[in-house]
Amino acid sequence: MTPPVLNPFGHDIVSKVRGVETAVTGLNDHALDVLIGEFEKLEGPFPRRRRRLDKVQLVISPEPGYGKSHLLGRLFHKLSRRANLVYVSPFEDPRSSWKSVQLSLVNELSFPDKIEVEYARGDEPTQLEALAHGVLVGLTALAVEKGLLRAKAAGALAKALAFLRALPIALFRKNPGKVGLLQGKRAALEETLRCFCEPLCLAGSSWLNFFFFAAYSPQRRQYRDACLDWLKGGAIDQVEAREIGLRPSDNPDPQATRDDSNMICRNRLLDLCKLAGFYRPFLFCFDQTENYGKNHELAMELGRVIETLWREGQNNVVIVTGNFKPWTDSVAKHWEWAHQDRLLRPPLELQGINRSQAEELVNLRLSLFGIPPEKRDGLFPAAWLEDTFSLTPQIGVRAFLRLCSERWAGAAGGVETRLSLEELFLKKIGEIKSDPKQVVFRYDPLLWVFRDAAKGFSGLEITEERSANGYYVLSWRSKKGKLWLGFEGGSNWKRWEGILNEATRLQKGDPAARTMVIRTVDLPPVPNANWKQGRAGEVRTWLELARDGLLTVLVLPLDDMVEIHAAHQIFLDAMSGNIDYSPEEAMAFIRTRLKPLFQRLFRVEPNKATPPAPETDEANDQPSDELIRRVRDVVFREKLLSFDELMKRLPPKTDENLVRKARACVPEIRVHVSPKMVYLQWQSQG
Amino acid sequence: MPDLNLEAAEKDILHRLAQAGPKGLNKKQLELSPKARKAAFEKLLAAGRMVNQGSKTKPRYVTPEFFRPPREIARDLILAKAKPGTLKGFTRKQLVDKIAVSPKRIADEAVERLVKERMLLAVKCGRSVYYLHAAVVPPFLPEAEKAGPAPAEDKAPADISDQVLRAYQALKDRDGYSDVEIYHLQQAAGVPMDELKAFILMMGRRGLAVPSQGDWSLSSEEVRTGAIELHGRPNLMVRFIGKD
Numbered sequence: 014m015t016p017p018v019l020n021p022f023g024h025d026i027v028s029k030v031r032g033v034e035t036a037v038t039g040l041n042d043h044a045l046d047v048l049i050g051e052f053e054k055l056e057g058p059f060p061r062r063r064r065r066l067d068k069v070q071l072v073i074s075p076e077p078g079y080g081k082s083h084l085l086g087r088l089f090h091k092l093s094r095r096a097n098l099v100y101v102s103p104f105e106d107p108r109s110s111w112k113s114v115q116l117s118l119v120n121e122l123s124f125p126d127k128i129e130v131e132y133a134r135g136d137e138p139t140q141l142e143a144l145a146h147g148v149l150v151g152l153t154a155l156a157v158e159k160g161l162l163r164a165k166a167a168g169a170l171a172k173a174l175a176f177l178r179a180l181p182i183a184l185f186r187k188n189p190g191k192v193g194l195l196q197g198k199r200a201a202l203e204e205t206l207r208c209f210c211e212p213l214c215l216a217g218s219s220w221l222n223f224f225f226f227a228a229y230s231p232q233r234r235q236y237r238d239a240c241l242d243w244l245k246g247g248a249i250d251q252v253e254a255r256e257i258g259l260r261p262s263d264n265p266d267p268q269a270t271r272d273d274s275n276m277i278c279r280n281r282l283l284d285l286c287k288l289a290g291f292y293r294p295f296l297f298c299f300d301q302t303e304n305y306g307k308n309h310e311l312a313m314e315l316g317r318v319i320e321t322l323w324r325e326g327q328n329n330v331v332i333v334t335g336n337f338k339p340w341t342d343s344v345a346k347h348w349e350w351a352h353q354d355r356l357l358r359p360p361l362e363l364q365g366i367n368r369s370q371a372e373e374l375v376n377l378r379l380s381l382f383g384i385p386p387e388k389r390d391g392l393f394p395a396a397w398l399e400d401t402f403s404l405t406p407q408i409g410v411r412a413f414l415r416l417c418s419e420r421w422a423g424a425a426g427g428v429e430t431r432l433s434l435e436e437l438f439l440k441k442i443g444e445i446k447s448d449p450k451q452v453v454f455r456y457d458p459l460l461w462v463f464r465d466a467a468k469g470f471s472g473l474e475i476t477e478e479r480s481a482n483g484y485y486v487l488s489w490r491s492k493k494g495k496l497w498l499g500f501e502g503g504s505n506w507k508r509w510e511g512i513l514n515e516a517t518r519l520q521k522g523d524p525a526a527r528t529m530v531i532r533t534v535d536l537p538p539v540p541n542a543n544w545k546q547g548r549a550g551e552v553r554t555w556l557e558l559a560r561d562g563l564l565t566v567l568v569l570p571l572d573d574m575v576e577i578h579a580a581h582q583i584f585l586d587a588m589s590g591n592i593d594y595s596p597e598e599a600m601a602f603i604r605t606r607l608k609p610l611f612q613r614l615f616r617v618e619p620n621k622a623t624p625p626a627p628e629t630d631e632a633n634d635q636p637s638d639e640l641i642r643r644v645r646d647v648v649f650r651e652k653l654l655s656f657d658e659l660m661k662r663l664p665p666k667t668d669e670n671l672v673r674k675a676r677a678c679v680p681e682i683r684v685h686v687s688p689k690m691v692y693l694q695w696q697s698q699g
Numbered sequence: 700m701p702d703l704n705l706e707a708a709e710k711d712i713l714h715r716l717a718q719a720g721p722k723g724l725n726k727k728q729l730e731l732s733p734k735a736r737k738a739a740f741e742k743l744l745a746a747g748r749m750v751n752q753g754s755k756t757k758p759r760y761v762t763p764e765f766f767r768p769p770r771e772i773a774r775d776l777i778l779a780k781a782k783p784g785t786l787k788g789f790t791r792k793q794l795v796d797k798i799a800v801s802p803k804r805i806a807d808e809a810v811e812r813l814v815k816e817r818m819l820l821a822v823k824c825g826r827s828v829y830y831l832h833a834a835v836v837p838p839f840l841p842e843a844e845k846a847g848p849a850p851a852e853d854k855a856p857a858d859i860s861d862q863v864l865r866a867y868q869a870l871k872d873r874d875g876y877s878d879v880e881i882y883h884l885q886q887a888a889g890v891p892m893d894e895l896k897a898f899i900l901m902m903g904r905r906g907l908a909v910p911s912q913g914d915w916s917l918s919s920e921e922v923r924t925g926a927i928e929l930h931g932r933p934n935l936m937v938r939f940i941g942k943d
Contacts, residue, residue, distance in 0.1 A: 338914035391747025
């Protein structure tokens with residue numbers, strides 16, 4: 014089959030900062046250098062290292078498409094394994110801001126520590142595992158340095174300490190004896206924390222035990238999931254908490270209100286920042302800030318979050334990006350003066366691309382697609398470039414890519430027209446499906462789709478109102494009655510007891526009211542197999558009975574999750590000016606497109622049980638070496654083919670999701686997503 | 700051994716295309732029946748030394764320097780049709796009829812974009828919508844600025860540069876941003892808008908000014924009057940820079 018002709022300039026939006034293309038020479042290098050320079054102020058030997066920067070870094074561009082997200086991507090690559098990298102997705106609920114930021118943090122810390130690795134397999138540590146290990150060895154080295162721990166140091170102390178700090182995590186994972194040795198020094202490590210760390214919100218011992226588990230016991234999946242739930246601010250089972258070594262007081266009340274949960278997440282995050290001082294700083298990037306301009310409460314809350322990170326957080330660099338007009342008119346103007354004062358003045362301002370950089374970009378894109386030089390010269394002659402830059406020395410990068418795209422499409426006999434919203438939506442779905450890590454429970458897209466996108470649905474009145482404990486955050490009112498909606502990622506039986514209690518209270522007040530809690534298929538099932546005995550068993554029975562009109566637990570299947578994430582991202586792109594459609598146009602499309610989803614939700618009968626998602630076997634959840642080799646071989650041989658064609662060349666009944674994960678394990682395979690197809694291209698590294 | 704027939708055919712085709720300029724030539728006009736000429740044609744197309752300005756079914760070939768994206772062509776043809784000199788309104792059908800671009804939806808998209816950019820005004824009359832060229836309106840408004848983008852002509856008198864650059868620096872110092880809205884620059888400098896736009900274009904040609912789009916949807920009517928059109932888009936902002 015003849016390979017398709019892809020448009021080398023069709024990709025002009027950076028949707029993932031972890032996979033940006035090479036930059037052209039000099040473009041926005043100044044901004045990058047300044048940001049790295051600021052970060053480096055926080056590096057250095059502890060405990061003498063500086064803990065806080067003077068300012069929050071503000072990066073501004075005059076219009077969308079000047080490369081803000083690309084800059085963040087370059088920064089991520091430069092600081093990989095020097096910083097804990099966190100890209101913060103915009104939050105939608107000002108009262109759950111810290112919960113959202115902490116969720117972003119946990120999701121980001123679940124990425125591989127090496128940024129060039131897209132999918133972590135086997136012993137490849139995640140950022141969290143690296144952070145946990147780094148803090149432990151960092152504390153140990155400091156304890157030795159300060160005499161709180163005696164160690165046989167062969168040779169000079171400084172050299173020994175450097176050696177200690179550089180010990181790889183793999184060494185400990187392969188040698189349980191070494192972990193045991195370190196665990197035996199717990200008292201000294203706690204003492205070191207007390208002496209050299211600012212007071213923590215949680216007990217030092219809880220954090221140390223958490224780090225031991227996170228770093229050295231990743232294979233114990235149940236406890237690994239519990240660790241992540243706890244880090245997200247959720248309550249975990251008492252048995253799990255004991256096993257991990259958390260103090261009872263540090264395991265949140267499972268029935269904590271939403272506001273309390275929000276504070277818990279805030280405290281977790283600030284503690285992590287303090288502890289990071291023993292290893293490496295955090296980098297927090299707040300991108301797509303136009304979304305906060307939707308209402309002044311969101312904008313104000315962003316200001317408060319940034320202020321808190323700066324004032325109370327330590328060992329972190331905060332970067333905020335924005336487009337000039339939305340930033341000044343819709344976001345910053347709602348900040349208190351004190352919060353605005355935290356921002357770097359003047360901000361870092363991005364540059365457009367100049368003529369020579371444009372030529373370099375054209376060559377770069379065409380060479381990635383193997384276009385011969387003579388064709389390049391024919392399609393993009395010097396005269397055209399001169400003409401393009403005749404009235405201005407610089408153009409926004411995206412604007413230039415679009416000019417190139419039009420030229421390419423025209424020369425290929427086709428016509429460059431803007432993609433319709435349907436095409437953009439399908440493209441987004443392709444991108445999300447290609448990236449296994451994107452399809453996870455996220456509160457903000459869910460809240461947005463059921464609060465904002467569902468508005469205007471015939472006969473439906475949506476109100477943002479909270480139940481007393483905040484388990485339910487929205488109400489839908491129709492002729493059928495009132496439906497309370499909540500979004501819950503936690504799996505602790507006590508929390509679900511609280512959710513059921515609240516549902517009962519709501520129904521007492523309004524017998525026609527129903528409640529629905531929305532979860533996603535990646536979460537553990539509720540109720541789960543462990544809720545067998547005692548009170549947990551009772552809650553299980555109650556939950557099953559509750560389907561008869563009290564509470565419905567709706568588990569969104571993968572396809573629905575993908576559509577919801579795609580819709581949310583399209584809307585964010587429209588807000589940020591990344592696509593040629595206004596937010597209003599995007600929303601009108603999304604409401605029509607998601608209508609079948611809302612209709613299905615309306616038809617969910619309260620007594621119809623949502624079948625629990627099957628428990629996944631961890632071993633079968635990972636692509637095998639054999640599968641990875643096959644995928645690699647096929648793409649290498651074909652050089653360019655669609656995902657569907659790849660599937661045809663693999664054994665029948667091969668799981669698509671496993672193939673996607675296998676693809677992510679081969680760095681030479683580049684993914685190109687069009688509205689109708691996902692293409693895989695072989696690109697040699699180096 | 701080089702194929703002299705092929706080389707000669709290539710030369711001739713390119714010569715004809717150069718003569719035709721932006722109008723280009725179709726296959727018939729290129730006389731592709733001899734084998735060598737057809738081979739030369741395929742080779743030039745594959746090498747990107749000529750491009751199809753028309754459609755797949757009605758191709759028209761030009762050399763790359765004459766290629767213009769169909770969207771730009773549609774835009775210019777529609778604006779020309781809308782007759783800036785008269786108060787005549789056109790229906791959409793009248794505007795897009797016989798606009799030689801393919802597919803037709805490009806012409807429709809061009810109308811929508813021109814309305815968004817306020818280059819065309821959409822006026823509802825009963826159930827019909829008529830389109831007027833925006834330039835016809837200002838003479839009928841009291842003390843209105845001229846709508847639409849600045850013509851790309853270098854007619855700014857040199858003596859406004861001090862005023863403009865001083866005003867620019869003051870705005871930059873006050874607000875802390877290098878990019879300022881052209882409208883506010885005009886207000887601060889106290890110079891006529893058309894002179895300011897011409898000045899910015901002149902400085903742009905010299906590599907000393909960088910216009911940018913800003914955010915049309917968030918901008919007021921006044922701010923939009925400062926738009927300068929570049930590459931088919933309105934630019935509401937400007938940044939003055941030093942020479943590299």
